[in-house]
C-alpha cells in the first residue's frame with residue numbers, strides 16, 4: 001500500500017524529486033494531539049510541515065470529552081486524520097455514565113477508529129488510583145463492545161496496568177503509547193495483542209528503550225510523536241509536532257538496521273492491522 005509523497009503546493013522541484021525517490025511509503029503519527037489548544041493557531045501549517053516530511057496519516061486521541069469531540073471533528077474534516085475517543089487517567093475522576101454514553105455515540109462515527117487515550121498515571125496521581133483503575137476497565141469494556149482497539153497511557157504504573165490487561169484485554173488490540181521499555185510490558189506481548197508506540201524516548205541519550213526496541217516484535221511497532229509533548233532530541237523541551245516522526249523513524253530504522261523505507265512500509269502495515277485487525 002504505497003502512497004507516493006508529493007510536492008509542496010504542487011510545485012515539483014529538485015528536492016521533491018529526491019524525496020520522492022527516497023520514499024515509497026508513508027509515515028504515520030499514531031499518537032498526536034492535533035486537538036490540543038497548542039495547535040489551534042497554526043494547525044494547517046503543522047500539517048503541511050508533517051506532510052512535507054512524509055508524515056501523511058495521523059491518529060489523534062482524545063483526553064477528555066471535549067477533546068474527543070475535537071478529534072472526531074478533525075477526522076470528519078480530513079480523510080487522513082483518524083480519531084480515538086476516551087478520557088485520560090488524569091481526568092478519570094470526571095468519568096461518569098453520561099461521559100460513557102457520549103463516547104459510545106462518538107464511536108459510531110466513521111473516522112473514529114479507537115478508544116483512548118486511557119490507562120494509568122501514578123506519576124501525577126491527578127485522579128485517585130482506584131478510580132483510574134475502574135475507569136481504565138470501563139474503557140476496555142467499551143472497546144470490546146465496539147470492536148475497537150485501545151490507546152493505552154502508562155506512567156509508573158506497570159504492575160497494575162499489566163494485571164488489568166491480563167484479566168480484561170484478551171482478544172483486544174492495544175497500543176502502549178510512548179512506550180518506555182518496561183520489561184514486564186515487553187513480556188506481556190507474548191500473551192496479548194500489544195503494539196508499542198515508539199516516540200521521542202528512542203532518540204534520548206542513554207534511554208533504555210534504545211536497547212530494548214530490538215527485543216520487540218517488529219510486527220508490533222508503531223511510530224508516534226505524542227505532540228505537542230515529548231519532543232525528540234535535539235528539540236527536547238520545545239513544542240513537538242508531527243513532522244518529527246521522521247526523526248524518530250530515522251533513529252528506529254538505524255537501531256533495527258533497516259532502511260527508512262522498510263521501516264515506513266512495516267509501520268504502515270502494522271498500523272493497518274492495529275486499526276482493522278487484519
Ligand SMILES: [Zn+2]
Nearest residue numbers: 031061117226
Ligand atoms: Zn497522549
